[in-house]
Amino acid sequence: MTTTRVVVTGLGVMAPNGLGAENYWAATRNGKSGIGRITRFDPTGYPARLAGEVGGFAAEEHLPSRLIPQTDRMTRLALVAADWALADAGVRPSELAEFEMGVVTASSSGGFEFGQGELQNLWSKGSQYVSAYQSFAWFYAVNTGQISIRHAMRGPSGVLVSDQAGGLDALAQARRQIRKGSKLIVAGGVDASICPWGWVAQLASRRLSTSDDPDRAYLPFDAAACGHVPGEGGALLIVEDAQAARQRGVPTSYGEIAGYGCTFDPKPGSGRDSGLRQAIQLALHNAGLAPGEINVVFADAAALPALDRIKAAAITAIFGPYGVPVTAPKTMVGRLYSGGAALDLVTALLSIRDGLVPPTTNVSLAPDYGIDLVIEQPRVGVLSTALVVARGYGGFNSAMVVRAAE
Amino acid sequence: MSIREVTVEDLKRILRESGGANENVDLEGEMLDTDFDVLGYDSLVLLETAARITREYGVTLDDEAVTSARTPRRFLEFVNGG
Numbered sequence: 001m002t003t004t005r006v007v008v009t010g011l012g013v014m015a016p017n018g019l020g021a022e023n024y025w026a027a028t029r030n031g032k033s034g035i036g037r038i039t040r041f042d043p044t045g046y047p048a049r050l051a052g053e054v055g056g057f058a059a060e061e062h063l064p065s066r067l068i069p070q071t072d073r074m075t076r077l078a079l080v081a082a083d084w085a086l087a088d089a090g091v092r093p094s095e096l097a098e099f100e101m102g103v104v105t106a107s108s109s110g111g112f113e114f115g116q117g118e119l120q121n122l123w124s125k126g127s128q129y130v131s132a133y134q135s136f137a138w139f140y141a142v143n144t145g146q147i148s149i150r151h152a153m154r155g156p157s158g159v160l161v162s163d164q165a166g167g168l169d170a171l172a173q174a175r176r177q178i179r180k181g182s183k184l185i186v187a188g189g190v191d192a193s194i195c196p197w198g199w200v201a202q203l204a205s206r207r208l209s210t211s212d213d214p215d216r217a218y219l220p221f222d223a224a225a226c227g228h229v230p231g232e233g234g235a236l237l238i239v240e241d242a243q244a245a246r247q248r249g250v251p252t253s254y255g256e257i258a259g260y261g262c263t264f265d266p267k268p269g270s271g272r273d274s275g276l277r278q279a280i281q282l283a284l285h286n287a288g289l290a291p292g293e294i295n296v297v298f299a300d301a302a303a304l305p306a307l308d309r310i311k312a313a314a315i316t317a318i319f320g321p322y323g324v325p326v327t328a329p330k331t332m333v334g335r336l337y338s339g340g341a342a343l344d345l346v347t348a349l350l351s352i353r354d355g356l357v358p359p360t361t362n363v364s365l366a367p368d369y370g371i372d373l374v375i376e377q378p379r380v381g382v383l384s385t386a387l388v389v390a391r392g393y394g395g396f397n398s399a400m401v402v403r404a405a406e
Numbered sequence: 407m408s409i410r411e412v413t414v415e416d417l418k419r420i421l422r423e424s425g426g427a428n429e430n431v432d433l434e435g436e437m438l439d440t441d442f443d444v445l446g447y448d449s450l451v452l453l454e455t456a457a458r459i460t461r462e463y464g465v466t467l468d469d470e471a472v473t474s475a476r477t478p479r480r481f482l483e484f485v486n487g488g
Contacts, residue, residue: 054471064426064428064429065427065429066425066426066427066428066446067426068426069423069425069426069454070425071448073462118474128457128460128461129456129457129461132450132453132454132457133450133454168468181462370473
């Protein structure tokens with residue numbers, strides 16, 4: 001394995017509290033939430049009624065009309081986020097070698113809203129009313145497919161399906177591909193399943209908050225923790241071989257993907273510990289960093305006491321009680337599933353760039369967790385490393401370390 | 407074969423609904439003999455178009471025949487039983 005340095009050179013964000021990386025970051029620094037009562041459909045009668053919706057996005061303003069009939073909302077968000085990331089990185093794909101560029105995304109639900117519509121057509125009108133585009137608009141790899149087609153990126157590509165951990169897994173796979181010879185990978189995740197069918201599927205996890213108060217519904221590490229609020233959106237990042245980026249004329253990057261680790265939990269009921277702690281240790285080891293060299297941890301934030309305890313325990317075991325600042329600004333946007341960890345990684349890079357850790361809004365830290373949770377105000381100071389942690393439903397644990405650009 | 411004939415205007419409308427409109431192409435001009443690739447409509451769009459025609463006109467169309475029609479003229483000839 002070579003020690004090719006892999007850096008992030010462009011960001012494209014679709015968040016419930018901001019369209020575009022700078023809008024998202026400005027809102028997040030100021031504690032501005034994008035969570036509210038669902039408007040996409042009437043949530044009356046459902047046990048959970050709040051979500052982080054991406055507002056103000058009109059696909060027709062950003063994409064050619066040809067792509068509209070054949071794409072689910074999540075693909076439209078992803079295509080535009082990819083466009084923005086490429087523009088941010090100053091990349092014109094047509095000027096680079098096709099087989100040296102690839103796309104790796106994470107997905108947790110595929111095109112649910114599109115699929116729901118076609119199921120409705122099938123059962124209410126008949127099979128002739130099912131769109132030909134259903135053949136691909138629903139599946140998990142479609143964001144990768146559409147992005148790679150749009151930009152003629154014919155290099156190694158793929159999709160990771162590991163719920164909230166997927167974003168980190170996709171970025172890790174991007175780094176792997178670059179170390180194997182690819183020059184540039186568009187990587188990250190965007191999810192959108194705020195539709196009745198998607199909602200019912202999410203409710204089945206029994207992890208959704210049933211509160212109606214946007215400021216009291218999603219409270220990780222708080223004594224009143226009662227589940228999470230789902231959201232839509234995510235982020236796509238341009239990941240490059242550091243050398244290739246320099247040759248392209250990019251003077252600096254947002255930072256380096258320095259380390260990664262992942263584990264899978266043991267079978268429930270086995271009595272064995274979650275693999276989360278080990279995932280973090282693997283990431284630190286992979287980055288060649290000691291716990292004391294990590295400046296901030298972006299937590300996964302399930303906001304259910306049993307799960308919060310596992311997280312806090314893993315963090316304190318490695319960093320010591322109150323040993324490192326911990327934050328979960330996702331209280332402002334919700335859990336974005338495959339988009340969540342990608343957005344956390346963007347947040348980590350911007351925190352390093354600007355020397356500011358955004359707060360975990362609305363939360364009063366419960367005393368028994370022993371973590372130094374950043375609440376109420378952002379915390380200012382020089383940051384050069386960050387750890388992002390993500391856990392996916394079903395047992396996925398992933399951790400990634402990013403480091404400031406040289 | 408369909409009872410109502412599918413006109414050029416009908417086809418243009420259904421193509422637009424199925425596959426959007428290529429900004430670089432003028433569907434209003436002479437396009438009957440322009441290759442679908444040039445117009446920006448791939449085989450999936452043609453399948454989607456055929457499905458909509460089936461719904462609106464009641465005629466069932468063979469998938470392979472549909473996707474082998476290279477131009478709007480050929481497509482209409484096939485659909486209208488030419």
